[in-house]
Amino acid sequence: MNTIKLAALALIAAGVLALAYGSFTYTKETHDVKLGPVQLSVKEKETVNVPVWAGVGAIVVGAALLVMGTKKG
Numbered sequence: 001m002n003t004i005k006l007a008a009l010a011l012i013a014a015g016v017l018a019l020a021y022g023s024f025t026y027t028k029e030t031h032d033v034k035l036g037p038v039q040l041s042v043k044e045k046e047t048v049n050v051p052v053w054a055g056v057g058a059i060v061v062g063a064a065l066l067v068m069g070t071k072k073g
Helices: 003-021 052-072
Strands: 023-035 038-049
Touching: 003 052
Parallel strands: none
Antiparallel strands: 023 038
């Protein structure tokens, strides 16, 4: 499988996941304090919303790459 087909499949999968979930959440540590043997840290949850147009666009671009990749090879 060549790299164009692999990239096309990855874009299609990412687009489908974007449409299915709509957003994703990750946790990041923002503050870290060490006072002797005591250590304090603050973790914040961040949510990123993925627009519908981005998911659809990824699917369309992935499909176009897949079709063009099969025509050349």
